[in-house]
Amino acid sequence: MHSKILKELLSAREKKLSVALVSDLSTGRQALVYKDSIFGDLEPEEEILNHARDNLIHDRSTRIDQIFIQSFNPPKRLIIVGAVHIAQPLIEIASTTGFSITVVDPRGAFATSSRFPGIDLSEEWPDEALKKLQIDNRTAIVTLTHDPKLDDPALEVALDSDAFYIGSLGSKKTHAKRIDRLTEAGISTNKIEKIHGPIGLPIGAKTPAEIAISIMAQITQTLHRST
Amino acid sequence: MKESVKENNLYSHDDVLEFADKWRQEGKQVAIATVVNTWGSSPRPVGSQLAIDIDGNMVGSVSGGCIEGAVVHEAKQVMANNVPKLIKFGVSDEMAWEVGLACGGEVEVYVERIE
Numbered sequence: 001m002h003s004k005i006l007k008e009l010l011s012a013r014e015k016k017l018s019v020a021l022v023s024d025l026s027t028g029r030q031a032l033v034y035k036d037s038i039f040g041d042l043e044p045e046e047e048i049l050n051h052a053r054d055n056l057i058h059d060r061s062t063r064i065d066q067i068f069i070q071s072f073n074p075p076k077r078l079i080i081v082g083a084v085h086i087a088q089p090l091i092e093i094a095s096t097t098g099f100s101i102t103v104v105d106p107r108g109a110f111a112t113s114s115r116f117p118g119i120d121l122s123e124e125w126p127d128e129a130l131k132k133l134q135i136d137n138r139t140a141i142v143t144l145t146h147d148p149k150l151d152d153p154a155l156e157v158a159l160d161s162d163a164f165y166i167g168s169l170g171s172k173k174t175h176a177k178r179i180d181r182l183t184e185a186g187i188s189t190n191k192i193e194k195i196h197g198p199i200g201l202p203i204g205a206k207t208p209a210e211i212a213i214s215i216m217a218q219i220t221q222t223l224h225r226s227t
Numbered sequence: 228m229k230e231s232v233k234e235n236n237l238y239s240h241d242d243v244l245e246f247a248d249k250w251r252q253e254g255k256q257v258a259i260a261t262v263v264n265t266w267g268s269s270p271r272p273v274g275s276q277l278a279i280d281i282d283g284n285m286v287g288s289v290s291g292g293c294i295e296g297a298v299v300h301e302a303k304q305v306m307a308n309n310v311p312k313l314i315k316f317g318v319s320d321e322m323a324w325e326v327g328l329a330c331g332g333e334v335e336v337y338v339e340r341i342e
Contacts (some may be wrong), residue, residue, distance in 0.1 A: 001259060004342050006248055013244075025263065025337055026309040061274035068263045068337065070274050 005030050008039050009072065016074040020052035025046040028126035059138070075100040076210070076223070079133060081126045083110035086169070088173030090142070091119060097216060104129040104154070126154035130161075138217050140165035142199065146174055152181060156186040159191045165222045167215060168195040174198075195223075237339040241285035247278040247341055256281040257341045258302035262289050262334055263313070269332035281306055289336050290316075302338050 005021070009032060012019040019032040022044050028136030033052040038044070042066070044052065051184035052069045054064060061070040078094045083105035091101050102120040105111035108188050111121040122129040126143075135141070141158045143151040146169055155178075158166045168178060175197035182192050201221065240319070250257045260277040262269075270291035277287040277295065279302040291297060294316045305312050315335045 003248075003251060006244060006251070006341055010244060023337070023339075025311070025313055028339060060339050061272075063264050063273070068261070070261065146337055 001028075001058060002041070002172040005032060005040055008032055013072065013074070018056045020056050021054055021068070021070045021072060021117075022048060023068045024066055024106050025068055036096060043100045071225045073138065076224035077102065077133075078219070079104060079130065079135070079141045080140060080144060081105070081114075081130075081142065081149075081150065082169075083107075083116060083121070084144050086144055086208040086211050086215075087116070089209040090144075090215060091116065093216045094219075097220070102133060105145070106150070126150055127157045130154055135163050137162040137164050139163045140167075140217060140223075141164070142167045142169070142219075144169045146170040148178070148181060148197060149177070150187070155182065155195065156185065156187065159194060165219050166194055167199040168219065169199050169211075172198055243276040243278045246286040250278070250280045250284070251341055256306040258305050258338055259341065260289050260298045260302060260336050260338045262333035263337045265332060266334075267332040269334045271334075279303075284290050294334070294336070298336055298338065302322060305338045309340050309342070310339065313337050 001125045009019065009021065012017065012032070018035065022033055022042060024042055029042035030036050031042040031044055033044065033049055048064070048067055048069070050060070051064065055069050055071045056073060059071055059073050075097050078099040079102045080090060081104045083103050087103060094101055101113065102122060103111050103116055104122045104124065104126050106123050106125050108123065111123055113121065141154070141163045143154050145151050151168060155168065168175065170178065178197065179192055183189070196218055199218070201209060201217045203214045205211040205214040247257045247259055258279045260279065262271055262273050262275045264279065265273055271289055275287070276326055277285055277289045277298060279285045279299050281303070283299055285299060288295065301312060301314055313335060315333065317333045
């Protein structure tokens, strides 16, 4: 690998761009294939270019004879609505799992940098914040406030997005009421069923850290079932 | 928190390349090994990477620790002669002390030098 390719790859990563590294294993020549440009000393055939761009969409790497195509996508994202206690262990586990994290909470005292150092924080109202975050199929959204006026607007935007996972904290009772409210707001049952509630895999979680593990386990399960 | 998160991610996909770049800037020779094919139950998926410097330091993984030693050895040759190499590792034979995968899978690893 030429160091120019390595530098370009690291810079694409820094800019959070999706890029595929195409290597000819017989010659060592390589090209970086972006959505609409190419960089490097290899000139891949049209078929390989299409394959590389398709791989990026599906976040996979493949080998075709002597050509190896490796996908480099920006990190998966986790948007947490509610800068509550559970958010803290959840952030740690999700970071270790490779997610980049945004915490949304308009209640001033919650989403502070002293409680969440180094984390992207938004103090906007959840629906406004979520609309700006360009949710894609590599994004998971978790609501933790169990306050309808914060969770519901977030869920309404989330349910209209490509997010691969949507989960909502709250008991069975709380979730039943949530379903009633969302139905009343005109959201279809099909859509509402996309919400994982009560959130997390049933592992008997009690403490915030255990609940965070059960949430992260469910996000992982959903991610791999859908790919 | 940011610092600890960074540390937690030391062995993730991205940091392999960051370490390769860092070692290069320190003037060291560096090679990257990438899993390009797998058969059966292999511990790391296609695309997994390991960066190796001339002193034998490594970051990342291409297996569950089964073949890394052999890959480091091959990487040193690739660093010396600058000819990329494609190496296939099969099932290990416990009796023969052969390098391979105890899990019964097979992997093909591409080793290249950073120029």
